[in-house]
Amino acid sequence: MVKSKTRWKIEEIDQELALRLQQRLHIPPLIAQLLVGRGICTLEEAEKFLGGSVHDFYDPFLLDGMDIAVTRVKEAIEAGETILIYGDYDADGVTSTSIMIHTMRMAGATFQYYIPNRFTEGYGLNEGALTKAAENGFAVVLTVDTGISAVKEAELAKELGLDLIITDHHEPPEVLPDAYAVINPKKPGCPYPFKMLAGAGVAFKFAHALLGEFPYHLLEIAAIGTIADLVPLVDENRLISKLGLKALEHSANPGIQALKKVCGIEGKVSAYHVGFGIGPRINASGRLETADRAVKMFITNNPEDAEKYAYELDMLNKERQDLVEAIAAEAEQLVLAMPEEETNVLVVAKEGWNEGVIGIVASRLVEKFYRPAIVLSVKADENKAKGSARSIAGFNMYEALTECDDILPHYGGHPMAAGMTLAVSDVPELRRRLNELARDWLTKEDYIPITKVDAVCRLADANLETIEQLERLAPFGVGNPSPRILIEDVEIVDLRIIGKDGNHIKCQFHQDGVTLDGIGFKMADISADLSLRDEANIVGELAVNEWNNQRRVQFILKDLAIPGMQIFDWRGTRGKADKLKALDGEVRARVVAFRPRGQEQLERQSASWRTLYLEPKPGTRQLVLYDLPRSFAELKEVLNACSTLERLYCLFGEEPDSLPALPSREQFKEVYKAVYQHKKLAHKDIPLLAKAKKLMPSAVSFILEVFLELGFLSDDGEVYELVKKTEKRDLTESRVYQRKKEALELETELLYSSYQSLRAFLKQLVLQDAGTKEKMYHGL
Incomplete structure (x- = not known):
């Protein structure tokens, strides 16, 4: 699961009004919906908006x-x-x-x-x-x-x-x-x-x-x-x-x-x-x-x-840009050093900051931390601090400053931006009061940015014709933003980090036979959370990418969410320890090893990933399957213990079973005939028999273990001996046979399948477990 970085607020459209505009103006449904979403509901308003003259x-x-x-x-x-x-x-x-x-x-x-x-x-x-x-x-x-x-x-x-x-x-x-x-x-x-x-x-x-x-x-x-x-x-x-x-x-x-x-x-x-x-x-x-x-x-x-x-x-302007970068970097460091109780509203001040750019810096802080921000330029010799404020939805900056007017000789502005002057000695008091107001006025949800979604469509609708129609709504800006589109259930089929500093991602999305190029500026940080073939919901803007006289649709990615559990295919990875280190992040992963060899490896490597845990527990959000489970029951038990699982990492792949396939009934008969002819078979002669029957020694040993369990043979530790007068029994009655059959089926399902098949198989197991838990809950 990947959660969106913002709250998606999908515009509720009066479909009857949209249909009326669509029919009377002969415009595409998407354009009609966008017009109504912008409050343009009458024919006269729409004609003026789409046309317009002196x-x-x-x-x-x-x-x-x-x-x-x-x-x-x-x-x-x-x-x-x-x-x-x-x-x-x-x-x-x-x-x-x-x-x-x-x-x-x-x-x-x-x-x-x-x-x-x-x-x-x-x-x-x-x-x-x-x-x-x-x-x-x-x-x-x-x-x-x-x-x-x-x-x-x-x-x-x-x-x-x-x-x-x-x-x-x-x-x-x-x-x-x-x-x-x-x-x-x-x-x-x-x-x-x-x-x-x-x-x-x-x-x-x-x-x-x-x-x-x-x-x-x-x-x-x-x-x-x-x-x-x-x-x-x-x-x-x-x-x-x-x-x-x-x-x-x-x-x-x-x-x-x-x-x-x-x-x-x-x-x-x-x-x-x-x-x-x-x-x-x-x-x-x-x-x-x-x-x-x-x-x-x-x-x-x-x-x-x-x-x-x-x-x-x-x-x-270049000088201004350099100045903004320098002051913004200093301001960000001041914010990062603040105690938590002072981070509801960010108030930073420093002597020498240029008054002409502090408004831009305040906007930068809001963009980075999504908190109301005030940046103050200090003149210590005059005991004066001059500041610029920017806010977020839900926090009326002008009203907040009005609450502090006894320490603000000069201030003014509106809910989202303001300016003020105050004594340097009053800056800590202003910070304290504003943070106190924010605790009263804002909820935890208010600190999550809002993305207004103008329309929902399918990938097939994101074409050049649609973009040409969207251009009729331009120019875009405040009050008439570039339409944000939500496309649900698209498959990520390509993902690369690009840019000189590796800050951006380039991707491709696929749905119903249609592929769309996408680019996410300054979104490289989410690449580690994504996996190819993930099914995502994406929000962004449609644009045209022109290159070599060719025009292609491009999706400017603004936000992304992957609902449900993600499965990361790390099968066959040799550097397992490096992979585990990469998971040593904010959300701690739990790792499970099913086999003794895997458990021993984990114990030796534990010093390099101390924050990982060896067993799944309720509340686990990230789980690593270090090696292959030996049975469906074993795998189900682990998944069942993780009711809140968001990400599952498949790290197994170096430990396939020594028996690549289950012997056929004909091969069982051939081994039985050989033992029957000689009435006994020494353990040391198993390789010779295997060579004669063109089988692996492990396959012959397995067949003999099944015969032993069914009572066809006895074993004194050195020699298998035929048992006389035994009842006829089917191979499937052997638990050894059934366990090996299940283990090989599981190995095929987990190790040799395509990513799509692996994902479908594991998700089905999780859904089955969830269904069982729900039935148990409702049965109480």
Whole structure:
């Protein structure tokens, strides 16, 4: 048995709704089920989801405050007033700023842009920047991707005579800033139909409203910000991403062309390319330095400058990756050294950790340990620790921090991610309180990751046509993940470890005459738990592997389970001790030797596998059959003693019986005739008789033992002598004959059979034992 590493939550589908969509849209059943599973249940919703065009965008003036803001900006443009675009340093902030710069250029505005420094100014509007803006003669400050919580700063802007227009998408506080205009789809009372726009999405809507026409040329930048900000890719976000990704494929923007080049992106552009290629390089700028060069890359018209900026971002991203790896390694060591009572919520802190990457490190800890995690960068000279938190399902990080607000001067976020600042001396207390909350809020099951399974299908359904249909659901991301498919009862027919560091597995699955290639990234650790011909349930994603102009379906393995008992075929292994050492793991195996020779070998080898046990007991999960059992009863007794058996290792194979086959009745007659003619047979003459009858001496000895038991012969230890006047008896009446017959049958079944036959035979014995136990239990 191999247990899945995650909890599989299979989506319950309203089959009636799915059938209705399937029939009305003429789509495959799997696509209809996936749509319903994503909450797309009506014909109109499905058509919009699968299609979608610029005509499906909402009127930007439905955003509350948009008309006031656009009117003021137009007045500023006509009056020649200077506008300050105030942005943010992450990928969403950079793209929002870039969208607004392009918009102001097209509108003929006089403007400048400003992005605060993460390390010296921190996030959001700050009073120093506003004061400087007023001193430099700016009339309007237009924020993008920030400002919704800037209550004090808005008051200052008013005092300084600045007209502050806020465009943001973050959760609004109870008291909104008293600004000239506040544009945020989440603002209370805002009638905008879709609330989940990214900052880049809000900036894109502002561009549409100000320019008076749909800004096709800004879709690609808006798509980057939307995907990189991890907002749900549904409704208008889906439209922005879908159309924007298409625009990215043929972009004329020099910065985007250069960025695609350093990312190695050619041809079709997917959300994956943005999320794992483009986005991280934009973010790297603001994480390690300032975000200025990322903005310059998006807004320049000079290809050479664009290439220079893209190259610098690529170098910064590599530096960021090295930094993350180093800090993550240190953080993991701190976690491993923690006492158990402090591991429900992981709180790690160290001086010198870069504030710009601690959020990524927190995500790494969650990924590795599946625990809520907070990573804090310490400034001992200021007695300050600044941290970033990531959580798991069931543990609301924002609520947890609220419970600790007396020691958190600054904190904010949402259930799955947050940020905070506190005194270094309060870090142990924060760790203690959060771990205490986790003990109250979480169960043991909550610490097992969840894998949402979107659909269940057969291996035959995993074909190129299905994948082409699945592509209609793209782009995939938050809110619209790549479909996870469960395929049950597949046979593992090939299994190899691959990769430079041996971290991945390559496998093949077989079912009903269909074979499917599979690959499991960073899953090499499970290879030791798998055996060829195991029947597995697999969860993963369908993809196309293109090689040498050939397209083949590939299953990206995410998790795997093997229900019931596994049987490992180690028959004939010469290095038995090495095999036993390999089982000296977390789950201790028990080993049984049936024969004296095997028992002696085990006693000699015991020093090298001290954690193994010589006899099966109730509760045994792993059992090794060291040598061949001598009877079915002996084998059944051992298996019957292991009611919870998950893995059975067959290590026998070097000790076949000295009698390769049971002598025939004709051979019994020939030996009897020889003894009858001479009336007696000395033990020392057995080899001569065997040679004469073309038998092995062991076969002749066996025949004589059967005759002895049946009373046909007597034996004084040196000579067999014929007994006169004996009754006629059948060979099957001999217990010696029956035992040898059974032993040879068992040896054939266990030692000379194929793996499939061996597995079927042993599993049947276990099932018979289980059935007997169940009958006995119900009979009490």
